[in-house]
Amino acid sequence: MADSPPDPDSNGDTGAGSGSGPTNGTPRWVYAFGIIALVLALLFAALHLTGHGLGGHTP
Amino acid sequence: MTTMTPPVRKFALTAHVTSSVGWLGAVAAFLALAVAGLTSQDPQVVRAAYLAMELTAWFVIVPLSLASLVTGLVQSLGTTWGLFRHYWVLIKLVMTILATLALLVHMRPISYMALVAATTTIARADHRGVRVQLVATAGAALLVLLVATTLGVFKPRGITPYGRRKQNDQRTSP
Numbered sequence: 001m002a003d004s005p006p007d008p009d010s011n012g013d014t015g016a017g018s019g020s021g022p023t024n025g026t027p028r029w030v031y032a033f034g035i036i037a038l039v040l041a042l043l044f045a046a047l048h049l050t051g052h053g054l055g056g057h058t059p
Numbered sequence: 060m061t062t063m064t065p066p067v068r069k070f071a072l073t074a075h076v077t078s079s080v081g082w083l084g085a086v087a088a089f090l091a092l093a094v095a096g097l098t099s100q101d102p103q104v105v106r107a108a109y110l111a112m113e114l115t116a117w118f119v120i121v122p123l124s125l126a127s128l129v130t131g132l133v134q135s136l137g138t139t140w141g142l143f144r145h146y147w148v149l150i151k152l153v154m155t156i157l158a159t160l161a162l163l164v165h166m167r168p169i170s171y172m173a174l175v176a177a178t179t180t181i182a183r184a185d186h187r188g189v190r191v192q193l194v195a196t197a198g199a200a201l202l203v204l205l206v207a208t209t210l211g212v213f214k215p216r217g218i219t220p221y222g223r224r225k226q227n228d229q230r231t232s233p
Contacts, residue, residue, distance in 0.1 A: 026146070026217065027146065027215070027216060027217035029215050029217070030146045030150075030217055033150060
């Protein structure tokens, strides 16, 4: 949903949310997002590998 | 890549928002059917739920997911947002690709349950694993799509190393 380009002459929307960390370097929300995604992926993989998944696919 | 003109950009945005939010709504309806199929005591409701789930998945969810992916690519590449310049765009792209792939993988159990529902009466304990799986994956898909929608609305700040290089190139070029 990239509704407006971040260039200054578009309509003033720089696309930058507020309070999301520093502008230089990787913002904190990206690290938090990555950690949560990694935990969920590991949980999903562990459930499948240990056979405690959600019942498996079709017989 | 050249940027789109404002009318074309608005048209592309309308197509992207419509397909993305439509996908979210269709998955919510799919989840309601999956829960009804798993928990209902009425065999007719269970049968109807799994037949409707297959139709919804093939003719609404799959087309909308592909449309959302394609229109998202057009939106990113056709504007100065770019595809790899902002973390929120990149994360949303990865989530959309993974959600689309997961959907295509799960079309098999959906079609399987529809076939079972069309040919036999499903008792409460029958095919319980697959039926629970359909509820869980629909719930997970709904969560992923809600997060993707939130990213698209809030556009949290953060430029990737590639985006920073591009910015620097633009500043230094005449």
